[in-house]
Amino acid sequence: MNLLTAQAPGGVPRSGKGLALGIWRFMLVALALVLSLGFTQLAVAQADPDREMTTAAPGITADQWRQVRSGETGPNYRDSRYESDYSLINASGETWRQIRNRWVSPFGLIAVFGMAALIALFYFIVGRKELEAPRTGRLLLRWTLMKRALHWTVATLFIVLALTGMTLLFGKFVFRPLFGDGVWAWMIAATKVLHNYLGPIFGILLVILLVSLIKDNIPKKHDWVWFKKGGGMIGKKHVDAGFANGGEKAWYWLLATVGILVIASGFVLDFPNFNQGRDTMQWANIIHAVGALGLTAISLGHIYIGTLGTEGALEGMTTGYVDETWAKEHHNLWYEEVKDQTLSEEEVAARKSSGGSSEPSAPRTS
Amino acid sequence: MAQMKFMCDAERCIECNGCVTACKNANDVEWGIQRRRVVTLNDGEADEMSISVACMHCDDAPCMAVCPTDCFYKTDDGIVLHDKDLCIGCGYCLYACPFGAPQFPQQDAFGERGKMDKCTFCAGGPAESKEEEYEKYGSNRIAEGKLPLCAEMCSTKALLAGDAQNVADIFRQRVVHRGHKDGGWSNNPQASADNLAYDAAHKG
Numbered sequence: 071m072n073l074l075t076a077q078a079p080g081g082v083p084r085s086g087k088g089l090a091l092g093i094w095r096f097m098l099v100a101l102a103l104v105l106s107l108g109f110t111q112l113a114v115a116q117a118d119p120d121r122e123m124t125t126a127a128p129g130i131t132a133d134q135w136r137q138v139r140s141g142e143t144g145p146n147y148r149d150s151r152y153e154s155d156y157s158l159i160n161a162s163g164e165t166w167r168q169i170r171n172r173w174v175s176p177f178g179l180i181a182v183f184g185m186a187a188l189i190a191l192f193y194f195i196v197g198r199k200e201l202e203a204p205r206t207g208r209l210l211l212r213w214t215l216m217k218r219a220l221h222w223t224v225a226t227l228f229i230v231l232a233l234t235g236m237t238l239l240f241g242k243f244v245f246r247p248l249f250g251d252g253v254w255a256w257m258i259a260a261t262k263v264l265h266n267y268l269g270p271i272f273g274i275l276l277v278i279l280l281v282s283l284i285k286d287n288i289p290k291k292h293d294w295v296w297f298k299k300g301g302g303m304i305g306k307k308h309v310d311a312g313f314a315n316g317g318e319k320a321w322y323w324l325l326a327t328v329g330i331l332v333i334a335s336g337f338v339l340d341f342p343n344f345n346q347g348r349d350t351m352q353w354a355n356i357i358h359a360v361g362a363l364g365l366t367a368i369s370l371g372h373i374y375i376g377t378l379g380t381e382g383a384l385e386g387m388t389t390g391y392v393d394e395t396w397a398k399e400h401h402n403l404w405y406e407e408v409k410d411q412t413l414s415e416e417e418v419a420a421r422k423s424s425g426g427s428s429e430p431s432a433p434r435t436s
Numbered sequence: 437m438a439q440m441k442f443m444c445d446a447e448r449c450i451e452c453n454g455c456v457t458a459c460k461n462a463n464d465v466e467w468g469i470q471r472r473r474v475v476t477l478n479d480g481e482a483d484e485m486s487i488s489v490a491c492m493h494c495d496d497a498p499c500m501a502v503c504p505t506d507c508f509y510k511t512d513d514g515i516v517l518h519d520k521d522l523c524i525g526c527g528y529c530l531y532a533c534p535f536g537a538p539q540f541p542q543q544d545a546f547g548e549r550g551k552m553d554k555c556t557f558c559a560g561g562p563a564e565s566k567e568e569e570y571e572k573y574g575s576n577r578i579a580e581g582k583l584p585l586c587a588e589m590c591s592t593k594a595l596l597a598g599d600a601q602n603v604a605d606i607f608r609q610r611v612v613h614r615g616h617k618d619g620g621w622s623n624n625p626q627a628s629a630d631n632l633a634y635d636a637a638h639k640g
Contacts, residue, residue, distance in 0.1 A: 130446045130485050137477060138487075146480055150453050151473035156536035158475045158489060167498045167532045238526070242506040255522045258505045262524040266548070342527065343547025352531050 156348065166352040174356065175239055178363035182236070185367040189374045199380045201395050208412035209391040210405075218390055220279045227272040232366045234265040239359065266340050273333035280326050286313040287322040292403070313404040321372050324365065332361040391418055438599040439495075439514040440557055440578075442587065443607060444488045447614075448594030451476055451486035455586035455595050459490070462558060462585035463574025469539045471555040472586055488586070488595050490555035491516060491537035499529035499538060513578065514600075515557040520572050525549035557597070558584040 137144075141161030149156070213221070237245070238261060246254045292309075296302075296316030299309045309315075314322065338346055338354035346354075377384050382396035394412050397405040413421070451474050459465065459472045472490040493516045500508040500516065507522035508529075518529075527549055529538040540549035560576030563569035569576060577585065587597030596603045 131483070134446075134477065134483060134485055144478060146476075146478050146484075148476040148479045149473055150451075150456055150475070151470045158477070158487065158535075160532075160534050160536055163498060163532045163534050167502055171501055238504045242504060246506055251519075251522065254505070258522070259524050262526060339527075341546050342549065343542065348531055348536075351527070355528075355531065 160348060162349055162352060166356070169356055170359065174359045174363070178359065179240060181363055181367040182370070185370045189370055193374070193378065198378060201381050201393075202399060203395050205382075205396075206394040206412075207415060208394040209415065209418050210394060210397050210408055210412055211390060212386040212392045212397075213390045215390065217279075217282060218387060220275065220282065221387060224272065224275050224279050227268055227275065228369065230268055231265060231272055232362070232369070234261045234268075235359075235362055236366070237261045238265065269333075269336050269340055273336065276325065276329055276333065280322070280329075283314075283322060284326075287319045289319055289323075292316075293319055308399060308402060310403055311401045313401060315401065317375070321368070324368060328361045328365055332358055332365065335361070389418075437512055437514075439601075440493060440598065441514075441600040441603050442490065442492055442557075442584075443596045443603045445594045445596065445607065445610065446485045446487045448592045449474070449486040449488060450592055450594070452591060454589055454591055455488045458585040458589040459555070462577070463556070464570070465574065466541055466553065468541060469553050471537075471539070471553065473536075488590075489535050489537075490586070491533075491557070492535055493557055494534075498532035498534065502528045502532045504528060511559060513557075513559070515559045515578070517556055517559060517561050517573075518552065518554070519562045520551045521562075523551040525551055529554075555584075558582070 138158050139161070141157040141159045143157045147157075237258070241254075241258060241261065245257060249257065290312065292311070293316035296309045296311060297320075299305055299307070301315065301317050302309045335354040335358040339351060339358060342351070375383065376387065380400070382393055383400075386392040386396075391413070394405075394409070397408075453474050456470060456472050456474060460470065463471065465471055472488060474486055474488045476484065476486045478484050493514060495514070497508065497510070497516045499518075500510070503518075504526055505522045505524055507519045508516060509519070510516055525540055525548065527538075527540065529552060530536070530540070537554045538552045539554065540552055542548070543550060556573050556576075558575055558577035560569045560579065561573035563572055566576075575585075577583065582588070584597045587595045590596075596606055
C-alpha cells in the first residue's frame with residue numbers, strides 16, 4: 071500500500087477581465103462547500119452498520135490472528151525493520167523458556183550437586199581404593215609429555231567452561247545478591263567473554279585429544295565384563311582391563327559423542343554472524359546446556375577416580391609413570407604387554423633430566 | 437498505579453511507518469536498530485493487514501525470566517526496562533521474546549552482540565544523569581508526563597499507548613461504533629460468546 075500522490079490540477083491562466091469571473095467562481099465554490107457540509111452531516115446520520123459491512127474492506131478475522139500467533143510468514147509478509155527475518159510472533163520462544171527454566175536449569179543443578187553428594191557419600195562409606203600389593207618401585211611409562219600437556223590443558227579449559235557456564239545459568243541467584251550490581255556486572259561480563267573465547271579453543275583441543283587416544287579406546291569384549299562386574303566392585307575380584315578400562319572407555323566415548331555435540335552447538339551459539347535463525351539457536355542452546363551439564367556431572371566421577379579415589383592414578387597423569395603394581399592391579403592386560411619395559415626410579419630421573427622431549431612414546435596396544 | 441500497554445488496532449493501521457520514524461527520532465536510536473517495526477501480512481491481497489510491533493511490556497515477561505544477568509526490571513507503571521550496564525549481549529531475551537523486540541548492535545568481531553536495545557515505552561532507563569540516560573536509552577517522556585511518541589504521532593490513532601484500562605476503553609468504544617455484531621474480530625466463530633458490541637449495547 072503506497073501513499074498515492076495525486077497530481078494537482080493545473081492553474082487557470084490569469085487575465086485582466088478574469089477578475090470578475092474569479093469572484094463569481096469563489097462565491098460558487100463557497101456555496102458548494104456549505105451545501106456539502108450539510109450533506110456530510112446527513113450521510114453520517116444515515117450510516118448504518120449493515121451498509122458498512124457490505125461496502126467496507128473486510129475486517130481482521132480470527133484466522134488472521136491465528137496466522138499471526140503461529141509465527142507463520144507467507145510470501146506476502148513484509149517487515150519494515152532493517153535486515154529482519156523475524157516473524158511477527160516468535161511461536162517457540164515460550165517453549166524454549168519453559169524447557170530452559172523449568173527443566174534444564176533445576177535438573178542440571180540436581181545432576182551436578184547430586185553427583186557431588188553421591189561421590190562424597192561413596193568416599194566416606196567405601197573409601198579410597200588402595201593398592202593391594204606393595205609397590206615394586208619399578209615404573210612404567212603411561213602418558214607421554216604431549217598427552218599430559220594436552221590432557222591438562224583440556225581439563226583446565228573444561229573446568230573454566232563448566233564454572234562460567236554454570237554462572238551463566240545459576241549465577242544470578244547467588245552472586246548478584248552476594249556481591250551487588252557493581253561486582254556482578256563486571257563478573258558476568260568477564261564470564262561471557264571467557265566462555266565464548268575459550269570455548270572454541272577447548273573444542274579444537276578436545277578433538278585433537280580424542281584423535282590421539284582413539285587407538286586405546288576401541289571397545290573390546292572384556293570391557294563388557296568389566297561393566298558387569300562394576301569395574302571389580304562386584305565379586306571383589308580383579309577384572310580384565312587393557313590400557314584403558316571399561317569406565318575410561320565409556321568416558322572417552324561420552325566425550326566423543328556428547329562432547330562433540332556440545333562443541334558443535336556451542337559454535338552455533340558463539341558465532342551468530344552466519345544468519346542462523348532464532349529457532350536454530352534455541353535448539354542449540356538446549357542441546358548445549360543439557361550435554362554440558364551432563365558431562366559436568368559425570369566429569370566429577372572422572373576427577374574423583376583420577377585423584378582421591380584411586381591410589382597411584384594421579385601420578386600417571388602428573389609424572390607420566392605408574393608403578394608396576396598399579397599397572398598389574400588396574401590394567402592387567404596392558405601390563406602383560408609392557409612388563410618387560412619397566413624402569414627403575416633412577417632410570418626415569420635420568421630420562422627426565424635429559425629433557426622431556428626425548429621421552430619415547432609410550433609403547434602400548436590394548 | 438498504572439499498567440502501561442501498547443495496542444495496535446489492525447483495522448486502522450495504514451502501514452505509514454510514522455511510529456517507526458517517531459521512535460527513531462525521539463530516542464536517537466542507534467544505526468541499524470529499529471525499536472518499532474511495522475509488519476504487513478498478506479501484502480497486496482484482499483485480507484492484507486498491518487500491525488505495528490515493539491516491546492509489549494509483558495506482565496510475565498519472558499526476557500526477564502531467562503536473562504542470565506537479571507538486568508531487567510519492571511517499573512511501577514508496568515514498563516519493562518533493562519540495565520545496559522548489566523547486559524552482556526548473550527541474546528537469550530531475543531530467543532524468548534514473543535515479539536522479536538530485543539536487538540543487538542553487532543560491531544565486534546565474530547558477530548558478538550553488543551548491549552541489547554529495545555523499546556522503553558519512552559521511559560528511559562537506569563542512569564546517573566539525564567544526559568547519560570538519553571545517551572543509553574533515549575528520551576524519558578514518561579517522566580515528563582507524556583506518552584510514547586510513536587502512539588502520540590500515529591496518524592490514524594491505530595497505535596494506542598497508555599494505561600491498559602484506558603486503552604481497552606478506547607478500543608471497546610471503537611468496536612461498538614463499528615457496529616458489526618462481531619466488530620472486534622470479523623467472522624469470529626465465537627462471536628456470540630464474546631460480542632463486545634452486543635454487550636455494550638445491552639448492558640449499558
